[in-house]
Amino acid sequence: MDLDANRSLIAAALGRIPAGDRAALQTVYRLTSAKLFGVCLRILGERGEAEDVLQEVYVTVWRKAADFDAGRASPMTWLIAIARNRSIDRLRATRQSRKMDPIEAAAEIADVTGGANSAVESMQADARLHGCINGLASHERAALRGAFFDGNTYEDLAARMKVPLGTMKSWIRRALIKLKACLEQ
């Protein structure tokens, strides 16, 4: 119930931004900035840069709040997508991916799950996606993780996992097909 209330508070505040309501943007910031800063920091790996991008993210929210469709998307999904996209764009503009250590798919250890869950995430969707990701082959899972959490390109992942570029594309696309089919079940 409190999850739903938070979601509706964020959605209602987003709805007031197009009229120029600064307090509404501040409410969105107070309720979501720790999550979005975590997302920026994870992709960029450097605090100063993550702070710059976080600022860009909320200025984007201020300008584009009218595009948010509460009937279609969850407000957190919409906000996280903006934070991820601005962070990855920054990464591409300034340098290659942050994390370039080799990945050994067989030794891949799942990141800590739980404990970090934001009160605004839907636990149910969370469990479904995790179930589907765990159903992938370990090399597919490792490749998707490198892209999603480290902002790696196909080229980066091919180098990190020591496979040809074409093989990496095939792994990721195959994993995406499987993921979609699993989530639609």
Add this chain to the structure above:
Amino acid sequence: MTDTFDHSSLPEDEFLAAEYALGVLSGADRAGVEQRVTRDHGFARLVSDWEERLAPWSAEISEVVPPPQVWDRIAATLPTQTQTGGLWQSLTFWRGFSFAAGTLAAACLAALIYLGTLTQQPLIATIEGGGHRHFVATIDASRGTVAVVPAAFSPDATRVPELWLIPADGKPRPLGLLRADQTVTLTLPTDLAAFAKKDAVLAVSLEPPGGSTTGLPTGPVIATGKLTSL
């Protein structure tokens, strides 16, 4: 064996949308996708569908509170005026005003009839969150009071519980601060009496000492409950 993906399983556009949402595209390919999203609604939908599918993965990422100067920098970039054009210049206002004047007589009549039949019943809400009943609130609109009894609420060392009324429009209105150790009787402002109806929601958020200064919840909402008739 380097190029063996099954093109029949997903259309090429959908692969592109998924690769963008996943974050695996190079800078040039990303720029192409971002351009296309602005003018191709069908493609924009594919991208947002993939963002929706992958978003729950972000639950693994820990929250990190940003330093306070980030908000100061954001606030400094916002326009200082919250409204463009005053009320007196607003055509909408004057249209609304003449409409309101025209309907005032009818409204007065309706109000008289309504008041004649009115015996307002108290409303009650059990305010729950995280599997616990935190407070029980009773609203007596005819006396303009909100009585709130703490149940299993555990106080927070740095923040205070604040009560909000959220009517059907979804906009929270502040009712006042609560206490963990005793019943609090708050005054229901007269302009909010009309919102204190069955199915409106009472919510409790955690706020800095003294309560929210913005008129809206600034901290997490920890518990909510719907108003029902006694």
